[in-house]
Amino acid sequence: MAKTKEKACKICKAVYEGDKCPNCGSKESTDSFKGKIFVVNQEKSEIAKKMNLNSNGEFAIKTR
Numbered sequence: 001m002a003k004t005k006e007k008a009c010k011i012c013k014a015v016y017e018g019d020k021c022p023n024c025g026s027k028e029s030t031d032s033f034k035g036k037i038f039v040v041n042q043e044k045s046e047i048a049k050k051m052n053l054n055s056n057g058e059f060a061i062k063t064r
């Protein structure tokens with residue numbers, strides 16, 4: 001069985017496996033991203049603010 005590849009949502013940047021984003025429901029995704037961050041407290045996170053993240057979870061940085 002092939003390994004499921006992680007991908008990043010182009011809309012909200014959530015990292016996920018599967019056919020659509022569990023965060024926003026979009027199917028627009030890319031597997032080209034440079035790294036990931038894990039946001040545990042989105043309201044207090046400077047990075048989350050800069051990236052306009054709207055929830056906690058795992059997010060991709062530098063998506064193409």
Ligand SMILES: [Zn+2]
Pocket residue numbers: 009010011012013014021022023024025026
């Ligand atoms: Zn999304």
